[in-house]
Amino acid sequence: MKTSFFDIENWREIGSTLARNKTRTFLTAFGIFWGTAMLAMLFGGAQGFEGVMRRNFAGFSTNLGAAFENRRTVPYKGFNKGSGWNMTTRDIELIRQLAPAIEYSTEGDQRSGTAAYGTKTKSVGITGVESDYFKILVPVLHEGRFLNDADVASERKVAVMGKDIATSLFGNDSPIGKYVSVDGIYFLVVGVASQLSDATINRRIDECVVIPASTMRRAYNLGNTVGLFLYTAPAGHSPSDNEPIIRRIFSSAHSISPDDKNAIEFLDISEQFEMIDNLFFGISLLALFVGFGSLLAGVIGVGNIMWIVVKERTQEFGIRRAIGAKPLDITIQVLSESIMLTLVAGTLGVCFGAMVLGIADKLTYDPLLGHAGFELTFRGAITIVALFFILGSLAGTIPAIRAMRIKPIEALNDK
Numbered sequence: 391m392k393t394s395f396f397d398i399e400n401w402r403e404i405g406s407t408l409a410r411n412k413t414r415t416f417l418t419a420f421g422i423f424w425g426t427a428m429l430a431m432l433f434g435g436a437q438g439f440e441g442v443m444r445r446n447f448a449g450f451s452t453n454l455g456a457a458f459e460n461r462r463t464v465p466y467k468g469f470n471k472g473s474g475w476n477m478t479t480r481d482i483e484l485i486r487q488l489a490p491a492i493e494y495s496t497e498g499d500q501r502s503g504t505a506a507y508g509t510k511t512k513s514v515g516i517t518g519v520e521s522d523y524f525k526i527l528v529p530v531l532h533e534g535r536f537l538n539d540a541d542v543a544s545e546r547k548v549a550v551m552g553k554d555i556a557t558s559l560f561g562n563d564s565p566i567g568k569y570v571s572v573d574g575i576y577f578l579v580v581g582v583a584s585q586l587s588d589a590t591i592n593r594r595i596d597e598c599v600v601i602p603a604s605t606m607r608r609a610y611n612l613g614n615t616v617g618l619f620l621y622t623a624p625a626g627h628s629p630s631d632n633e634p635i636i637r638r639i640f641s642s643a644h645s646i647s648p649d650d651k652n653a654i655e656f657l658d659i660s661e662q663f664e665m666i667d668n669l670f671f672g673i674s675l676l677a678l679f680v681g682f683g684s685l686l687a688g689v690i691g692v693g694n695i696m697w698i699v700v701k702e703r704t705q706e707f708g709i710r711r712a713i714g715a716k717p718l719d720i721t722i723q724v725l726s727e728s729i730m731l732t733l734v735a736g737t738l739g740v741c742f743g744a745m746v747l748g749i750a751d752k753l754t755y756d757p758l759l760g761h762a763g764f765e766l767t768f769r770g771a772i773t774i775v776a777l778f779f780i781l782g783s784l785a786g787t788i789p790a791i792r793a794m795r796i797k798p799i800e801a802l803n804d805k
Contacts, residue, residue: 421687422735422778423742429681429774430743430766436677438747438764440670442754445587445762451526453493455629456591456657457485457619457636466647475644475653476615484639485619491627496520497603499617500592501610503573505551505599507559514555515598516572518606526622527585529595534566534581541580542602547609549577552596553584572599575609591620629658685778693785725783732782733775740771 458477465471482497496519505514524536532553541548549570556565556579565579577599585595607613623629633656640646646653744766751764 419731419735422689422732422782423739425684425687425689426736426739426774426778427743427746428684430740430771431746432677432681433770434743434747434764434766435750436670436674438750438754438762439673441761441763443666443670445756450587450659451494451528451622452660452663453623453625453627453629454526454657454659455621455623455632456655457621457640458617458655459640460653460655462646462650463652464647464650466650467645469645475640475646477617477619477640478643479614479616481639481643482616482619484643485621485632485636488639489621489632489635491623491629491631492621493624494522494525495619495621496523496526497616497618498523498591498620499603499606499612500598503599505555505559506571507565507568510559512555512558514552514572515593516606517593517595517598517600518603519600520603523600523620526620527591527595529583529585532582532584533564534579536581536583537600537602542604545604545608546602547575547577547605548580548602550581550583550595550600551579552594552598552600553582554596555599556582570599572601573609577601591618623660628660630656630660685781689778689781689785725787728782728785729779732778736775736778736782740766740774744771 459475462469462471462473462475469475479497482495486492486495499518501516503514503516505512519537520542521536521538534550536550537548540546549572551565551570559565559570560568565582568579569576570579571577583595583600601609603616607615621629621632623631636656637648637654640654641648641650747764747766751761754762754764756762
């Protein structure tokens with residue numbers, strides 16, 4: 391009586407055996423089903439949760455640095471403690487020439503004002519920047535274009551208007567090519583933009599009129615003073631790599647004591663994003679731990695039911711051995727039951743997990759930001775099923791060996 395793994399009669403008998411143990415089979419199958427579903431949902435869910443959280447920083451450079459002035463806290467070269475100083479365009483030029491790790495940079499300044507078009511007015515933020523600003527804090531361009539180098543060099547009176555302001559002043563009409571008054575100065579609107587997330591420096595671009603920094607200095611009689619210097623570091627560098635040379639430039643040009651660390655303020659966003667990355671790594675480890683626990687529970691369930699099956703069918707195996715069945719035939723019979731249970735329940739569990747992730751991804755879809763990433767890749771699904779298949783087979787191996795070693799005379803005498 392030879393049993394083959396691919397024998398159709400063998401699989402019919404397996405189904406009959408599992409049907410006779412309905413309660414145990416159901417509980418074990420449910421354990422495997424839930425284990426694979428949990429594993430799929432945990433891995434895909436951790437990725438989707440990270441995607442949702444990162445939306446809060448969409449368009450915000452993760453390697454952003456900033457430098458701005460503060461009051462002196464140490465008296466130096468005739469300047470008293472508490473005296474102020476002003477960053478200048480000359481300082482910015484030297485930083486760009488000497489700093490070792492700057493990819494994009496822009497001077498910046500901001501103030502409050504009033505924008506008007508026709509009879510409509512609105513309080514706005516007025517932001518003066520250079521063209522690289524739109525590469526550092528990347529907004530969504532709805533119409534027109536961003537500011538460019540020629541706008542800054544020629545001190546053009548052009549503006550990129552925030553989406554909220556454009557809606558308030560122009561309604562559903564396009565503001566592109568029209569002139570808007572900002573504190574009594576007329577600017578040609580060349581673009582309409584909005585911000586992807588709430589992460590920003592000062593005010594959101596939706597609430598601002600963005601103009602060339604050179605134009606802002608001239609319009610508001612700021613001379614060559616600069617309120618803020620923003621920059622990003624290239625890959626492999628940190629914004630903090632530039633801090634020593636920036637301190638030396640400011641200290642030398644504005645008579646700031648080398649020991650006065652508070653007179654020059656620095657901001658390094660990469661440190662905060664590194665903490666966020668560590669948080670997501672911890673969440674991934676937790677998902678792996680919980681998923682492995684679910685997997686282990688399902689595998690143990692397979693092993694337990696196989697032990698029970700072997701114990702209950704001791705006499706049956708003895709009779710088979712007595713009429714000519716080989717030990718390998720008995721082993722294949724037991725392993726086939728373990729494999730069938732694992733494959734069927736595991737595949738259904740992965741499909742269920744993928745379905746739940748698909749629903750979550752659809753619910754969190756954003757027209758501007760796209761999908762959050764709640765998904766299970768085909769490779770991931772195959773990996774989970776294969777992992778359960780291998781471990782489920784191993785779990786059934788020991789009971790199969792036990793069944794193989796049953797001697798016919800012992801089995802027939804078993805009660």
